[in-house]
Amino acid sequence: xxxxxTDEYRTAAIxxxxxxxxxxxxxxxxxxxxxxxLEFLAQNLPNNPRYSGVNVRALNxxxxxxxxxxxxxxxxxxxxxxxxxxxxxxxxxxxxANDRAAAAAALPRATFTAGPxxxxxxxxxxxxxxxxxxxxxxxxxxxx
Numbered sequence: 001x002x003x004x005x006t007d008e009y010r011t012a013a014i015x016x017x018x019x020x021x022x023x024x025x026x027x028x029x030x031x032x033x034x035x036x037x038l039e040f041l042a043q044n045l046p047n048n049p050r051y052s053g054v055n056v057r058a059l060n061x062x063x064x065x066x067x068x069x070x071x072x073x074x075x076x077x078x079x080x081x082x083x084x085x086x087x088x089x090x091x092x093x094x095x096x097a098n099d100r101a102a103a104a105a106a107l108p109r110a111t112f113t114a115g116p117x118x119x120x121x122x123x124x125x126x127x128x129x130x131x132x133x134x135x136x137x138x139x140x141x142x143x144x
Contacts, residue, residue, distance in 0.1 A: 009045060012037040017136040020129065028123035029095030029103075035069045035123075036088030038132060041139075042066040043081040054139065061135030072127030074114035083111045095120070 019027075019034035042062040045051050070077060075084055087106050094102035104116035112119045 009041065009048075009051070012040050013136055013139050016041070016132065020132040020136065023126040025126060026124055027126065028120050029092045031123040031126045032088045032095060033092035034132075035073070035127070035129070036085050036092060038062070038065055038069055038129070038135075039081060039085040039088065043085070045139075058135055058138030061131050061138055065129050065131035065135045068129045068131055069127060072129065073112065073119055073122050075112060079111050087111055091120070091123075 016034045016037035019030050023031065023034075042065070045054055045062065046059050067077065069075075070079070070084070087108065090106035091103045094100075094106055100120075103120060107116040107119045109115050114122065
């Protein structure tokens with residue numbers, strides 16, 4: 001089938017899409033994971049020669065979705081992508097384990113400027129990222 005081959009990129013896109021398809025309030029861990037996957041895809045897909053055939057529109061939409069997510073969570077546009085992705089992934093794991101202290105520790109104010117408690121609150125609303133679905137859908141119909 002068309003689209004991304006089965007690997008970490010495809011897995012990230014599928015996981016993110018499953019949450020963005022029906023984002024629900026009160027699931028900050030799932031939101032953190034989905035937005036972390038979006039961050040990962042936006043950073044890594046454009047730079048991976050293996051994906052040089054990925055739809056340019058999809059890549060542009062991913063960048064827009066990343067900006068929307070960062071705005072919703074008060075993450076600076078120039079924040080280090082690795083720090084953002086790791087923080088969201090670690091927070092997702094901690095929230096899944098009901099470990100609020102570990103979740104807060106994963107979201108340092110240097111990167112998550114709203115502070116850990118407010119970031120978790122925003123993740124639980126959940127944040128609006130209108131470009132996420134079109135971006136992830138466009139990845140799926142990847143003309144090679």
